[in-house]
Every structure is written in structure tokens, then in C-alpha cells.
Amino acid sequence: MKGKPEKLIVKGKRLDGRKLDELRPVKIEVGVLKRADGSCYLEIGKNKVMAAVYGPREVHPRHVQEATRAIVRYRYNMASFSVEDRKRPGPDRRSVEISKVSRESFEPMVIKECFPKAAVDIFVEILQADAGTRTAGINAASLALADAGIPMRGLVSSCAAGKVDGQIILDPMKEEDNYGEADMPIAMVAPDNITLLQMDGHFTKDEFKQAFELAKKGCAQIYEMQRQALIAKYGAEGKR
Amino acid sequence: MSKDLTIPGDLLSGDVRLAGEGTYIEDEKVYASVCGVVDRGEKIRVVPLTGKYMPCSGDVVVGKIIDVRFSSWTVDINSPYEARLHISEYPKRINPGETNQHLGIGELIIAKVTGVDAAMRVDLTMRDGGKAIRSGRLIEISHTKIPRAIGRGGSMINLIKNETNCDIFVSQNGRIWINGREDMVTLAADALLKIEQEAHTFGLTDTIREFIENAKRDRK
Structure with a gap:
């Protein structure tokens, strides 16, 4: 891997030419897997993720089922070829944690009472990683859930803000994540339901507020793209 | 683009009395909970464009026998939930224990949903118009x-x-x-x-x- 670049921000522009408050280019496709109940493929910058939703379906093993509501299960997995050095396949400390926080970002938004005794299984596969895979995974999973027809209180949108060279930036990429001073992913449902908030590194109180507001703005942009992706898939069908 | 297409979280109305299927209520307002087309009839409901079949009392379904029990059959109805067909709901009178002489595993039937309870236990009947499918x-x-x-x-x-x-x-x-x-x-x-x-x-x-x-x- 290359060493640390001298400066991450030059003349108000970042290494890839973005402005400080600019997202990486996003590409979304809903309903790409035929055998899944709902699915979504999403790219943001160099991140490539695939989400699949199965369910509501019967719960196995039986003892984890709930009599009055559905359970939500989330598996975040990085493909062994998703990073520069081969990742040892299978769940590890990091992916178990991300699976848990991602699941919790959906649990309050899925209307679980609609499906007693059932399970909604979400699988997120990271095919290529370049910082911000948990947020990309959540964005894709949210659309896959909508595609599967699971009742929700709203689409979950997720985005990170960070700090590099002393400045607050939106949607850090790998170099900025590795050599930056802080990284804060959030997930939310508009207008103000925050369902995920993590932070790595150091912010002052004011910086935190600034980063939080910036990440919220990023989520709003992502939400608009998610909305368009769903309309692209279902717009034609809804027209009749 | 259709104006009537909604996605989860879209605001539909400020009148909670109008809330129908495919919606939820929060802060005295009605929102859509699924992707679908809005039907503004007597009640506002969202007709889903995707999702699994959820059994409803009165529906006529084609089911597949997946288990034969002492006095009932377990039926797959293409839904997350299995249904139950009791022998008393079979068109002919049969005695408990004789279930396997009438319908076997894998057989298809036309039946009507008589009830769905809160725990999503689904009951079927073949008494009005139901029958086994043995051709086609x-x-x-x-x-x-x-x-x-x-x-x-x-x-x-x-x-x-x-x-x-x-x-x-x-x-x-x-x-x-x-x-x-x-x-x-x-x-x-x-x-x-x-x-x-x-x-x-x-x-x-x-x-x-x-x-x-x-x-x-x-x-x-």
C-alpha cells in the first residue's frame, strides 16, 4: 500500500477532486437477484455492495422466534477479495459488530408486528471496499427491504462524516479514513430518527456538531437517490 | 412518473381515521409503510407491488399438503405461514387416523381460509367448493x-x-x-x-x- 500522502486536502479539494461536503458518485439498482425476495446492488465511489432480503419466512432455529413479532437478522460479510490484501473469509470481530449495529439501525424502522413468529433475513455482501462499507451496506439493505415488500416506517439512509487535515468532510474514502483524524458514520430515517451513530477518533464538541449536521445532509442526499431508485423500479408498474 | 406511487415513509394524510392497509400512524398522521400504489377510496390504502402473500379470512387458495397428522393436514399456502386443515373440514366424513387414506403429502387442494388468528395460525376448509386437484x-x-x-x-x-x-x-x-x-x-x-x-x-x-x-x- 502507498504511504501517507503529505496533504489530504489541497486548495479546498480532496484527493479525488471532491469538495469537502461532496458525496462520491452513487449507482443503485434494485431487484437484481431473482431468487431473493428483495435485493439491491449499490456502488458509492469504489465501494461495491450487494444486499439480499429473504422473508418474512419461518424461523430456524425455532427457539429464537418471537410469538408476537418478527425477528430481524442481519449479516454483514466482506468477500475475501474485497480489500487489497486477501481478507480471511468468515465472520470476525469487526463484521460481527457491524452486523449488530446495522441490524439495530433497522429494527426500530421495520414494522415487526405484521409478521408474528417470522424472520426477516438481510444479507449484505461487500464485494469491493473503500471505506464506508457499513453505510453502503445499510443503504442497500434498506432498498432490498422495500423491494421485498417488508412494511417499514421509512427508508433508512446512512452516511459518514470525518475529519482530515483539521477539516470536517463528508463521506471519507480509504485514504481519508486511514490517515484522517476521525470518522463518524450515522444512519437515519428522515426527518430526525437517528438509528446508528458511531465515532472513531477525536472531535471537539463543535466539530462533532458540525460533522453530525454534515452527515445528516449526506443522508438526505442519499435518501433522494434511494427514492429515485425505487421509483425507477416500480414507477412503470405503478403507472397503470 | 406516476404521482400515486409511494415508498415507505411517504405522508399520505393528516386524518388518522382514513388509515387502511399498507399504512401506519405516527404523530396523528398517516404514512405509507410499503412500496405501492395509493388507493384513495373510503380509506387510504397502499396496494403493494411486491411482498409475500398474507392469508386473509375468506381467501380461496391452492394449497399443497406438506404433512399428514392424526386428525388434520398441514398445508403450504405459498405464504410465510403454514395452514391447517382439520378432518371436520374435509368434504367427506372421515375418522381420526384415516387422514392418510384421503390426502397424501404433495397433493394439491383448493380450499378456503376460514380464520387467521393473532399468532398467524391459519385454518382452512374444503367444505364450500374445496376439492383435491388430481389433473392439469x-x-x-x-x-x-x-x-x-x-x-x-x-x-x-x-x-x-x-x-x-x-x-x-x-x-x-x-x-x-x-x-x-x-x-x-x-x-x-x-x-x-x-x-x-x-x-x-x-x-x-x-x-x-x-x-x-x-x-x-x-x-x-
Whole structure:
């Protein structure tokens, strides 16, 4: 891997030419897997993720089922070829944690009472990683859930803000994540339901507020793209 | 783009009394909970464009026997939940323990949903109009496309029935039973699968009529 670049921000522009408050280019496709109940493929910058939703379906093993509501299960997995050095396949400390926080970002938004005794299984596969895979995974999973027809209180949108060279930036990429001073992913449902908030590194109180507001703005942009992706898939069908 | 297409979280109304299917209430307002088309009738409801079949009392379904028990059968109804058919709901009187002489695993039946409780236990009956399916072919389409396969006032399904001389039975859970001459059954099945593919297009009945006529001509 290359060493640390001298400066991450030059003349108000970042290494890839973005402005400080600019997202990486996003590409979304809903309903790409035929055998899944709902699915979504999403790219943001160099991140490539695939989400699949199965369910509501019967719960196995039986003892984890709930009599009055559905359970939500989330598996975040990085493909062994998703990073520069081969990742040892299978769940590890990091992916178990991300699976848990991602699941919790959906649990309050899925209307679980609609499906007693059932399970909604979400699988997120990271095919290529370049910082911000948990947020990309959540964005894709949210659309896959909508595609599967699971009742929700709203689409979950997720985005990170960070700090590099002393400045607050939106949607850090790998170099900025590795050599930056802080990284804060959030997930939310508009207008103000925050369902995920993590932070790595150091912010002052004011910086935190600034980063939080910036990440919220990023989520709003992502939400608009998610909305368009769903309309692209279902717009034609809804027209009749 | 259709104005009436909604996605989860869209605000539909400020009047909670209007909340119908596919919606939820928060802060005295009605929001959509699924992707679908808004139907502003007596109540505001969202007709879903995707999702699994959820059994409802009164639905007529095609089920598949997946377990034979002492005094009931367990039936797969193409839904996340299994249904139960008790022997007292079988058209003929049978004694407990004789279930396996009447319906075996894998057999298909037409039955009606009599009740669904809070724990999603589903009960079926074969007493009014139910029967076992022992011939023909079964195809499966998305249950959200069933109204399209039937058409307004049954126009679509009658068209296919007349053109192919097949008996066609469309159930609420997305399964369609077709019975008739072998090549005509294939044609009807192709037409129905085409309906599922093109459910969103205009003038679908004409498209299907043309499709069947062309297929018939090619066969001659």
C-alpha cells in the first residue's frame, strides 16, 4: 500500500477532486437477484455492495422466534477479495459488530408486528471496499427491504462524516479514513430518527456538531437517490 | 412518473381515521409503510407491488399438503405461514387416523381460509367448493399480479379460457390451476406468465389476445 500522502486536502479539494461536503458518485439498482425476495446492488465511489432480503419466512432455529413479532437478522460479510490484501473469509470481530449495529439501525424502522413468529433475513455482501462499507451496506439493505415488500416506517439512509487535515468532510474514502483524524458514520430515517451513530477518533464538541449536521445532509442526499431508485423500479408498474 | 406511487415513509394524510392497509400512524398522521400504489377510496390504502402473500379470512387458495397428522393436514399456502386443515373440514366424513387414506403429502387442494388468528395460525376448509386437484397443471405467479390475471370483471381470464378451452382456476395466493388439452395448457400457462411479466403495460388484454392467436397460428 502507498504511504501517507503529505496533504489530504489541497486548495479546498480532496484527493479525488471532491469538495469537502461532496458525496462520491452513487449507482443503485434494485431487484437484481431473482431468487431473493428483495435485493439491491449499490456502488458509492469504489465501494461495491450487494444486499439480499429473504422473508418474512419461518424461523430456524425455532427457539429464537418471537410469538408476537418478527425477528430481524442481519449479516454483514466482506468477500475475501474485497480489500487489497486477501481478507480471511468468515465472520470476525469487526463484521460481527457491524452486523449488530446495522441490524439495530433497522429494527426500530421495520414494522415487526405484521409478521408474528417470522424472520426477516438481510444479507449484505461487500464485494469491493473503500471505506464506508457499513453505510453502503445499510443503504442497500434498506432498498432490498422495500423491494421485498417488508412494511417499514421509512427508508433508512446512512452516511459518514470525518475529519482530515483539521477539516470536517463528508463521506471519507480509504485514504481519508486511514490517515484522517476521525470518522463518524450515522444512519437515519428522515426527518430526525437517528438509528446508528458511531465515532472513531477525536472531535471537539463543535466539530462533532458540525460533522453530525454534515452527515445528516449526506443522508438526505442519499435518501433522494434511494427514492429515485425505487421509483425507477416500480414507477412503470405503478403507472397503470 | 406516476404521482400515486409511494415508498415507505411517504405522508399520505393528516386524518388518522382514513388509515387502511399498507399504512401506519405516527404523530396523528398517516404514512405509507410499503412500496405501492395509493388507493384513495373510503380509506387510504397502499396496494403493494411486491411482498409475500398474507392469508386473509375468506381467501380461496391452492394449497399443497406438506404433512399428514392424526386428525388434520398441514398445508403450504405459498405464504410465510403454514395452514391447517382439520378432518371436520374435509368434504367427506372421515375418522381420526384415516387422514392418510384421503390426502397424501404433495397433493394439491383448493380450499378456503376460514380464520387467521393473532399468532398467524391459519385454518382452512374444503367444505364450500374445496376439492383435491388430481389433473392439469399448476403455475405460480406473484400474488400482487393476480388482479391483473383476472382482469376487470374477469375479462382477462375469460379471454384465455375461451381461446384455449381450458379450465382455469385463479387463487388468491398466486397459484393458478389449468386443466385441459396438453398443448392448450402450455399456451395458457405461457400467456399467464406473460401477464406477470408485463403486468404494468397498457392494453394488456389485447396484447394477450394477439399472443394467443399468433401462437395458435404458428402451431398449425
